[in-house]
Amino acid sequence: MEKQDTLHLGSSEKRNQTINFLENDQKYRRIFEDSIDALLLWDNDHRIIDVNRVGEKLIGIPKKHLIGHRIYEPNNILENGKKEILRHIEQVLEKGQTCSTMFFIDEEGNNRYFDCSSKLDILSGINFTVFKDISERIEIEEQLRKSDTLTVIGELAAGIAHEIRNPMTALKGFIQLLENEITKNHPMYYQVITSELARIDSIINEFLFLAKxxxxxxxxxxxxxxxxxxxxxxxxxxxxxxxxxxxxxxxxxxxxxxxxxxxxxxxxxxxxxxxxxxxxxxxxxxxxxxxxxxxxxxxxxxxxxxxxxxxxxxxxxxxxxxxxxxxxxxxxxxxxxxxxxxxxxxxxxxxxxxxxxxxxxxxxxxxxx
The missing domain is CATH 3.30.565.10 (Histidine kinase-like ATPase, C-terminal domain)
Incomplete structure (x- = not known):
C-alpha cells in the first residue's frame, strides 16, 4: 500500500491542486459537477485526477476507484477501447487539443460511440476532456440512412421490375412452346433455362415488394x-x-x-x-x-x-x-x-x-x- 501511495503521489498533488483551484471558486466547481456532459481531468502520465458525476455514470465505475488510475485501465474497457483512447491521447499531445469520435465494443458486445474533445494543459500538467455517449444518435442515423436507401431503391425498383417482367413473360411463353423439342434433345439446357428464369422471377418479386x-x-x-x-x-x-x-x-x-x-x-x-x-x-x-x-x-x-x-x-x-x-x-x-x-x-x-x-x-x- 505504501508503494502504491508513493507511485500516485504526483497524481495526488495535482488532484489537490485542481480541487483547491475549483473550491476557491464554487461557481467553477458547480459547473464541473453539474455539467450535462462527462468531464475528466488527467495528468501527463494519463492518470485520472478528477471526474464529474456524469462521467462517473458513463464509465460505470465509482470515482474513488478511478482516481489515480490511467484513463484506459478500468476493467470494463476492452482492448479495442484502450487502443482508441491511446490514439486520442497521442493526438492531444501532438496538437495540443483534438476532437474525435471513439468506437468501443462493451462487455455485452454492444457497439458504443463517444464524442471526445480534449485540451492539453488547462492548468500546469493537467489536461481536460469532455466526452459524450452518442451511440443512440449513431444508431438512429444508421436507421434513417437505410430507410432513405430503401425509399430510393423502391422508387427505382417499380420501373426496373416492370421493364424486365415484359420480356420475361415472352421468354417463358416461347420456352413452354419449345418444351418438348428442347427436353428431347437438350434436357439439361431446358432445366438450366427454367431454373434461371425462376431465379430472375424471384428477384423481380423482391424488387416489387421494395417498390410497393x-x-x-x-x-x-x-x-x-x-x-x-x-x-x-x-x-x-x-x-x-x-x-x-x-x-x-x-x-x-x-x-x-x-x-x-x-x-x-x-x-x-x-x-x-x-x-x-x-x-x-x-x-x-x-x-x-x-x-x-x-x-x-x-x-x-x-x-x-x-x-x-x-x-x-x-x-x-x-x-x-x-x-x-x-x-x-x-x-x-x-x-x-x-x-x-x-x-x-x-x-x-x-x-x-x-x-x-x-x-x-x-x-x-x-x-x-
Missing part, C-alpha cells in the same frame, strides 16, 4: 408457432446439408401483433442464409424469449465462417451480399418488414466463429398502429 409492399393485415399470433412452421418448411433442406436446427423457445410467450406471412419470409431468408454458409454441416440454434418485459427477441445463430465488422455495417444495403450469387435484396426486404413491425434487426459475428441475427419486436404494436 403488399397491404398488410396485422393480427395477434403465436410467434413460436410461426417459427415452428418456418422450421418445418426448412428441415428437409437442412438435413440435406447435414445441418440440425435446434430450437429453444420460451414457453408462454404472449401473442404479438404481426403479419405472420411476412415474418415467416424474414425467418426463411435468415435461416436459408445460415444453411448456405455452413457447407460442412453443424447446428443452427433458434431462440425466442422476452426482453425488457415489452419486447420479444428471436435469435438465429449459425456455425459458419462469420462476417467481418466492416461487412456487418453494410448488410441490408442494396446489392451488398456475402454470397457468390446473392443480390442482397432478401436482407433488404427483411429489414423493411421488421421496420414495418416497428422492430429492429442487429447482428453479432466473429470471423471463424459464426453469426447471430437478433430480431426484436414490440409487444405494443397494436396500440401504435
Amino acid at each position: 409492399p403488399k397491404a398488410t393485415r396485422f393480427q395477434e399470433k403465436d410467434l413460436n408457432q410461426i417459427m415452428k412452421e418456418t422450421v418445418d418448411l426448412l428441415t428437409a433442406q437442412a438435413v440435406l446439408h447435414n445441418i440440425q436446427i435446434v430450437t429453444n423457445m420460451e414457453s408462454q410467450l404472449p401473442l404479438i401483433f404481426c403479419e405472420p406471412n411476412q415474418l415467416k419470409k424474414v425467418f426463411i431468408n435468415i435461416i436459408k442464409n445460415a444453411i448456405e454458409v455452413m457447407p460442412h454441416g453443424g447446428n443452427i440454434t433458434i431462440t425466442t424469449k422476452m426482453v425488457e418485459g415489452e419486447r420479444v427477441q428471436i435469435s438465429i445463430q449459425d456455425e459458419g465462417s462469420g462476417i467481418s465488422k466492416e461487412k456487418i455495417k453494410k448488410l441490408g444495403e442494396p446489392f451488398f451480399t456475402t454470397k457468390d450469387q446473392g443480390t442482397g435484396l432478401g436482407l433488404m426486404v427483411s429489414y423493411r418488414i421488421i421496420n414495418d413491425h416497428q422492430g429492429k434487426i442487429f447482428i453479432e459475428s466473429d470471423e471463424g466463429m459464426g453469426t447471430t441475427f437478433y430480431i426484436e419486436l414490440p409487444m405494443d404494436l397494436k396500440e401504435k398502429l
